[in-house]
Amino acid sequence: MTETEFQAMRQAVxxxxxxxxxxxxxxxxxxxIPPLVAIDEGFxxxxxxxxxxxxxxxxxxxxxxxxxxxxxxxxxxLEPELKAASVERTVAGRVVIGTVAGDIHEIGKNLVGMxxxxxxxxxxxxxxxxxxxxxxxxxxxxxxxxxxxxxxxTTTMTGQRAVIAALTEAGMRPPVKVMVGGAPVTGxxxxxxxxxxxxxxxxxxxxxxxxxxxxxxxxxxxxGPAR
Amino acid sequence: MSAVNPAAIGxxxxxxxxxxxxxxxxxxxxxxxxxxxxxxxxxxxxxxWEAAGATVDRAAxxxxxxxxxxxxxxxxxxxxxxxxxxDPALDLSLDGRHVYAATDGCGxxxxxxxxxxxxxxxxxxxxxxARLADALDEVSFHWIPVSAQDRPAVSRSLxxxxxxxxxxxxxxxxxSIVSAREARAAIEMAAAIAGxxxxxxxxxxxSMMQCTTSPLGHDGGSLxxxxxxxxxxxxxxxxxxxxxxxxxxxxxxxxxVVGNAEVISALALMQLAFPGCPVYYAAxxxxxxxxxxxxxxxxxxxxxxxxxxxxxADFYRVPLSMGAFATGxxxxxxxxxxxxxxxxxxxxxxxxDMLLGLGLLNGSRIWSHEQLLxxxxxxxxxxxxxxxxxxxxxxxxxxAIAEVGPAGDYLTAPHTxxxxxELWRPRFMDRRPMGVVEAEGGGPRAWANAKARxxxxxxxxxxxxxxxxxxxxxxxxAVEREAGVEPAPTVVDVAAPAGIGR
Numbered sequence: 001m002t003e004t005e006f007q008a009m010r011q012a013v014x015x016x017x018x019x020x021x022x023x024x025x026x027x028x029x030x031x032x033i034p035p036l037v038a039i040d041e042g043f044x045x046x047x048x049x050x051x052x053x054x055x056x057x058x059x060x061x062x063x064x065x066x067x068x069x070x071x072x073x074x075x076x077x078l079e080p081e082l083k084a085a086s087v088e089r090t091v092a093g094r095v096v097i098g099t100v101a102g103d104i105h106e107i108g109k110n111l112v113g114m115x116x117x118x119x120x121x122x123x124x125x126x127x128x129x130x131x132x133x134x135x136x137x138x139x140x141x142x143x144x145x146x147x148x149x150x151x152x153x154t155t156t157m158t159g160q161r162a163v164i165a166a167l168t169e170a171g172m173r174p175p176v177k178v179m180v181g182g183a184p185v186t187g188x189x190x191x192x193x194x195x196x197x198x199x200x201x202x203x204x205x206x207x208x209x210x211x212x213x214x215x216x217x218x219x220x221x222x223x224g225p226a227r
Numbered sequence: 228m229s230a231v232n233p234a235a236i237g238x239x240x241x242x243x244x245x246x247x248x249x250x251x252x253x254x255x256x257x258x259x260x261x262x263x264x265x266x267x268x269x270x271x272x273x274x275x276w277e278a279a280g281a282t283v284d285r286a287a288x289x290x291x292x293x294x295x296x297x298x299x300x301x302x303x304x305x306x307x308x309x310x311x312x313x314d315p316a317l318d319l320s321l322d323g324r325h326v327y328a329a330t331d332g333c334g335x336x337x338x339x340x341x342x343x344x345x346x347x348x349x350x351x352x353x354x355x356x357a358r359l360a361d362a363l364d365e366v367s368f369h370w371i372p373v374s375a376q377d378r379p380a381v382s383r384s385l386x387x388x389x390x391x392x393x394x395x396x397x398x399x400x401x402x403s404i405v406s407a408r409e410a411r412a413a414i415e416m417a418a419a420i421a422g423x424x425x426x427x428x429x430x431x432x433x434s435m436m437q438c439t440t441s442p443l444g445h446d447g448g449s450l451x452x453x454x455x456x457x458x459x460x461x462x463x464x465x466x467x468x469x470x471x472x473x474x475x476x477x478x479x480x481x482x483x484v485v486g487n488a489e490v491i492s493a494l495a496l497m498q499l500a501f502p503g504c505p506v507y508y509a510a511x512x513x514x515x516x517x518x519x520x521x522x523x524x525x526x527x528x529x530x531x532x533x534x535x536x537x538x539x540a541d542f543y544r545v546p547l548s549m550g551a552f553a554t555g556x557x558x559x560x561x562x563x564x565x566x567x568x569x570x571x572x573x574x575x576x577x578x579x580d581m582l583l584g585l586g587l588l589n590g591s592r593i594w595s596h597e598q599l600l601x602x603x604x605x606x607x608x609x610x611x612x613x614x615x616x617x618x619x620x621x622x623x624x625x626x627a628i629a630e631v632g633p634a635g636d637y638l639t640a641p642h643t644x645x646x647x648x649e650l651w652r653p654r655f656m657d658r659r660p661m662g663v664v665e666a667e668g669g670g671p672r673a674w675a676n677a678k679a680r681x682x683x684x685x686x687x688x689x690x691x692x693x694x695x696x697x698x699x700x701x702x703x704x705a706v707e708r709e710a711g712v713e714p715a716p717t718v719v720d721v722a723a724p725a726g727i728g729r
Contacts, residue, residue, distance in 0.1 A: 060517035062472065107474065111520060154335055155380035183592070184335045184374070188347065201519040
């Protein structure tokens with residue numbers, strides 16, 4: 001009986017079917033499956049399968065995004081159950097992301113947020129045109145391991161420096177790591193403003209985030225290529 | 228000496244869409260504008276739409292426009308107008324019979340000519356690139372090639388504009404003016420060059436390009452800047468960069484519809500506000516890289532977009548500024564050659580009026596002087612192809628054929644000497660014998676590098692009159708003071724009195 005339900009959860013994620021994922025999550029609660037078990041043995045194997053397909057070159061970014069969305073819908077059902085049972089899901093890290101002040105571009109940032117959240121990170125997306133103080137507050141409130149800063153314009157990317165300054169001012173750096181991204185951002189810029197890393201694309205950002213948190217919840221950074 | 232030599236359209240015709248396909252895309256576009264709507268996050272835009280009677284959702288800033296209103300508004304757009312230059316001999320006529328190529332924009336890094344190292348772009352790069360492009364007759368006008376990241380954000384676009392005017396007598400089209408304040412200052416600068424507001428209307432030495440925000444949206448600051456341009460009679464265009472499978476549907480027709488809705492709704496808006504103002508269609512659609520989601524700048528889809536879009540612009544009887552030469556290559560290499568040759572050829576063969584843009588690598592991020600010269604060579608090939616094959620008594624060469632007869636050769640025929648200089652000659656293609664190549668080394672990229680150095684050492688465009696230069700710098704500084712920013716030296720402030728910007 002449980003195997004069938006796990007299969008439905010896995011398949012919903014592989015198909016990128018958010019409605020089916022939500023239904024499978026509700027069914028698992030009705031069947032009395034502990035939510036943590038449903039996540040780890042039902043939904044996550046689906047994500048892993050999609051990830052393997054992507055790595056093999058058989059699946060593409062839209063497949064990843066659909067799977068991620070299905071996964072998120074399932075988590076939205078299961079997480080309140082976890083909370084009610086006072087069970088804390090192990091997360092790879094906590095990330096606060098947003099597009100810096102004066103910049104309203106969000107597509108790239110949303111993509112990174114979605115992929116991070118389905119790679120085991122807890123993601124708090126502050127949206128666009130976010131003031132430095134707001135990043136500081138959110139990083140404190142959510143005990144962030146990483147703050148991710150997006151900017152699409154050369155005229156706004158200086159806002160990334162301002163956020164790093166504000167985090168430093170607030171005495172949060174270290175331990176809070178900062179990753180930056182966006183079309184005008186380069187490795188040289190990331191270095192200049194004292195960011196801990198940057199990536200040219202969303203998949204690279206996930207790898208970077210994993211490296212910044214040391215491959216686990218905490219610990220020393222594991223070196224490795226960005227992609 | 229500064230010169231422009233555009234491609235004359237006529238010898239070759241390419242069609243990506245037939246009349247029925249164009250009609251269906253147009254119809255679908257009007258359906259989208261009327262039912263889904265387009266986002267216009269600008270008070271001035273929303274008020275203009277309301278006054279015209281469109282359905283405006285203030286909360287969402289989304290406008291839904293009856294198809295008849297769009298069609299009627301587009302009819303007042305002029306089909307032809309000039310892009311003027313500081314030197315009137317370099318004025319361009321957007322007459323549908325020429326393809327004028329421009330530099331690309333707006334990069335953020337420069338591959339150093341001496342070391343090859345990448346570094347962030349600054350105002351000195353804008354000035355140097357403008358001067359180099361001024362020396363090439365394949366470049367008819369300028370875009371802002373790279374971002375002047377060493378100048379204040381509030382006045383950066385104006386520093387860039389002044390750097391182009393100070394280093395070239397050709398027309399400048401900006402893609403980096405994205406607020407009403409910057410636009411007003413730029414227009415004031417343009418009027419000073421043209422000799423007043425009225426003269427500027429007749430000979431606009433400046434045109435502006437604004438990007439849409441795909442899918443189906445616009446940027447508020449860009450819209451407000453566009454209104455300023457339209458009001459002053461400065462040609463203004465809207466560029467869609469809808470990307471198939473990301474900011475547009477995965478199908479090419481679907482992405483054409485989304486981009487078309489963005490562009491024509493904005494052009495209609497400008498016509499509603501200022502009927503008869505010069506506007507143009509602009510586009511640089513692409514298909515994303517399916518693994519990273521990134522802009523690609525190459526591939527059959529991009530080239531087809533280049534071929535299809537001028538047919539849409541022609542349908543609306545407005546000029547087109549088409550993105551080409553947008554290679555994703557990281558260096559001037561095989562990929563850059565393939566992508567830039569195909570994109571520029573297809574966009575030119577359909578008669579795009581303005582063709583962007585030479586010189587950038589890595590999806591319009593890294594400027595390369597070498598690439599500029601190699602792209603210019605590609606454009607010269609395209610220009611040669613567009614001439615086509617004239618067939619008349621002289622070109623059929625019957626006298627020469629009779630004179631040489633079977634088994635002779637045409638090397639010494641008088642007909643050959645009359646016509647041989649019409650044949651295309653390369654500057655950078657390597658046609659040397661293999662043994663010479665092995666002995667001497669070098670090749671296209673090395674030659675382009677050497678040519679860029681030579682032109683930068685020798686080419687001296689006509690500079691701005693010192694009084695005019697001072698007036699333009701004063702306008703830039705006024706914007707800075709008004710914003711409470713320390714005035715940053717402009718290129719004319721830092722130049723030697725003789726105006727040598729090297």
